[in-house]
Amino acid sequence: MELWAAVVAVIGTTLGALIGIVSGRWTADTEWKRSEAKRLTELRKVAYAAYGEAVKQDVRVSRKMAAGLGAASSDNPLTRDEGRSRLADINERRSAALEGVLLVGSRATVDHARIWQHAVWHLRKRVLAAPDITSDEYSRLYRMAGKARENFYRASRADLDVGGESANAMPHHDLEAAWRALA
Secondary structure (H helix, E strand, O other): OHHHHHHHHHHHHHHHHHHHHHHHHHHHHHHHHHHHHHHHHHHHHHHHHHHHHHHHHHHHHHHHHHHHOOOOOOOOOOOHHHHHHHHHHHHHHHHHHHHHHHHHOOHHHHHHHHHHHHHHHHHHHHHHHOOOOOHHHHHHHHHHHHHHHHHHHHHHHHHHOOOOOOOOOOOHHHHHHHHHHOO
């Protein structure tokens, strides 16, 4: 009987040690995965924000150039020559920012980033190429770029598991009415 008791004690101790090792390893792996997921989320936030700002700068300069042509409004219109030099710098930043999105972004977010960039490219191309751009044509291209922007931010928020309303929740033309309602 004493032999059985000793064997059971050794088996119990061995099993206890194995369970401790396995559960310790599982806990460490789980903590590491959680830490890596958090780190990736932070990298994505930074990449998506940097990309969004770079593309938005492109839109701002294109709008100022369109204002210089009489097709849009801006407090600081630019000539095409002034805008062209600014766009060259912005293009470098946007291209670098896209690399961050490509590196850490989800497939949907990368796809929508590219679509937004393509929509803005069409806007910029038209403003640079044609001194006869109309306000209707500019507005149509601007709205298309805005929809692409919204889709990028929707995909980004889903990827980051962040709630929030639409980036374009209130159209610009409604802002004035909303502001007046504050009085």
